[in-house]
Amino acid sequence: MSPLRAGRWLAAIPMAALAIATVYPLVFTANVAMKTRHEYVLDRFAPAEGLRWDAFAEAWGSADMDRYLANSLLVVTGAVALLLLFGSMAGFALSQLRFRGSRVLFLACLSALFIPFQVIMVPLARIMGQTGLIDTYPGLILAYTAQFLPFTVFLMTSYYSGIPTEIIDAARIDGNSVYGVYGRIMLPLGRPALLSVGILNALFCWNDVLIALLLMPSAEHRTLMVGVTSLRGQYSADIPTFAGGVLIAAVPVLVLYLCFQRQITAGVTAGSTKG
Secondary structure, eight states: OOHHHHHHHHHHHHHHHHHHHHHHHHHHHHHHHTSOHHHHHHOSSSOOSSOOOHHHHHHHHTTOHHHHHHHHHHHHHHHHHHHHHHHHHHHHHHHHOOOTTHHHHHHHHHHHTTSOHHHHHHHHHHHHHHTTOTTSHHHHHHHHHHHHHHHHHHHHHHHHHTSOHHHHHHHHHTTOOHHHHIIIIIHHHTHHHHHHHHHHHHHHHHHOOHHHHHHOOSGGGOOHHHHHHHHHHHTTTOHHHHHHHHHHHHHHHHHHHHHSHHHHHHHHHGGGSOO
16 A cells, blocks of 8 residues: 555544544434434434434424524524625725725724624623613624624625736726625625625524524524524423424534535635735
8 A cells, every 4th residue: 555545544534533423413313303202211322213203293393493493594594684795895895995994994803703702792782682672683683793794704805805906997997986896896706705604604693592592582582593402491301302303403504504515615715815
């Protein structure tokens, strides 16, 4: 065996172990969801005796997972739309429009990435309460937009910085205003980055528990992930039903990732270009 092939095998072993460690929790959860409560108590690791969908039906119907899913879709769609709009505008301005303080604004957005949400959690809740946005869909949408906007601005600025300035100059010579350049030139050229950033932000918002739990206290307005966490207490003696709820929440994210994994990878590496 050549040294190159041996090196590839050595690199493949830890990668295979990492893949197994990543996939195993999903397989284990699916196996538990297929069991009856009696089967789970007898042996939680043994394979299920058959394909049973009772746990999924129970979690979907009795636990109001359909309402939680609709809430998550509404909030995530609104937040992603605002993030793409404001992020693309800010990225265009910070990368292509030279004005006083543009570098400082970009560094401020970059520094905001290092501020944990726990630091601003109490002031955010106080502001939302004073403005009447607690337990409302617009309040959670605005909170998600504020939380993930620095990340979006950073990636869009980095992507737009790689576009030659000659294209912008030619568009201005043709009579386009700043808004015309943004709408006719930058948005079409930025579609790959917008798709990547949109998918990443959708995953961030969908998987969030802390912000939604803080700002949406009522059961009626819970998002899907918050609803899944509440299942643990509601069905503490019925683990298969809880596992079914977990899978219901995980399947949309898994499908989104499998369909757009290349775009997600491109979005993660978009900030590696010089901005």
